[in-house]
Amino acid sequence: MTKLSVNINKIATIRNARGGNLPNLVQVAKDCEKFGAQGITIHPRPDERHIRYQDVYDLKKVVTTEFNIEGFPNTQFINLVLENKPEQVTLVPDPPGVLTSNAGWDTLKQKDFLKEVIKEFKQNNIRTSIFVDTQLVNIENAIETGTDRIEFYTGPYAEDFPKNNEIAIAEYVKAADLANSLGLEINAGHDLNLENLNYFKNNIINLKEVSIGHALICDALYFGLEETIKKYLSCLK
Numbered sequence: 220m221t222k223l224s225v226n227i228n229k230i231a232t233i234r235n236a237r238g239g240n241l242p243n244l245v246q247v248a249k250d251c252e253k254f255g256a257q258g259i260t261i262h263p264r265p266d267e268r269h270i271r272y273q274d275v276y277d278l279k280k281v282v283t284t285e286f287n288i289e290g291f292p293n294t295q296f297i298n299l300v301l302e303n304k305p306e307q308v309t310l311v312p313d314p315p316g317v318l319t320s321n322a323g324w325d326t327l328k329q330k331d332f333l334k335e336v337i338k339e340f341k342q343n344n345i346r347t348s349i350f351v352d353t354q355l356v357n358i359e360n361a362i363e364t365g366t367d368r369i370e371f372y373t374g375p376y377a378e379d380f381p382k383n384n385e386i387a388i389a390e391y392v393k394a395a396d397l398a399n400s401l402g403l404e405i406n407a408g409h410d411l412n413l414e415n416l417n418y419f420k421n422n423i424i425n426l427k428e429v430s431i432g433h434a435l436i437c438d439a440l441y442f443g444l445e446e447t448i449k450k451y452l453s454c455l456k
């Protein structure tokens with residue numbers, strides 16, 4: 220089974236546009252769960268342009284499915300995660316101010332840093348996942364960081380999919396085969412949508428979870444949140 224974790228960053232973006240509490244992020248998280256989402260993902264960034272640090276504490280009190288916090292592991296982020304103890308932390312190598320996540324870790328160069336951070340999260344019983352591209356060297360070195368999972372950065376897949384789906388998926392299949400053979404569990408995310416999700420799921424063996432935000436929230440404008448979540452869940456069957 221592949222779980223759907225709904226990334227609610229965009230809900231916070233809309234809320235922050237007016238300074239009030241509309242839409243109510245906590246209520247949306249609860250509704251995503253009610254409509255069938257199997258997880259809630261957030262990505263607090265240092266500029267708090269969407270998810271604010273306080274949101275993490277507020278969401279922790281209500282999320283009953285899998286809570287996944289993504290971000291660059293600076294001291295503030297590490298403390299935030301340790302104080303909130305989500306089921307999963309996803310480490311992303313984003314420099315501050317980046318528009319959106321656009322690359323995975325260089326797991327060879329950053330191995331010692333990742334090892335240290337991952338050890339601390341695992342000592343606190345928090346499952347770890349690290350954001351990676353499909354280069355085999357990054358998968359080979361991911362296992363040595365001690366991480367439980369990798370999350371494939373699917374931006375390149377989403378970009379190539381409309382041109383040629385077989386070419387788009389090819390490197391992900393090779394990387395997934397290697398990850399599976401090493402015992403690394405696999406998540407995926409970034410720019411997955413109703414067109415490209417089912418093909419990704421069908422071609423990647425043992426895909427544990429996808430986290431989807433941008434396209435899903437855009438689709439909800441047309442279909443409504445409940446119907447949209449059902450559509451994404453049916454792509455994962």
Ligand SMILES: CC(=O)[C@@H](O)[C@H](O)COP(=O)(O)O
Pocket residue numbers: 226228229261262289311318319320350408409410432
């Ligand atoms: C880690 C990742 O893939 C990102 O998709 C991220 O969570 C999205 O962040 P923004 O919503 O800030 O673009």
Ligand SMILES: NCC(=O)COP(=O)(O)O
Pocket residue numbers: 226260289370407408409410411430431432433434435
């Ligand atoms: N980890 C990826 C994520 O949470 C959502 O990415 P996107 O669907 O907003 O591109």
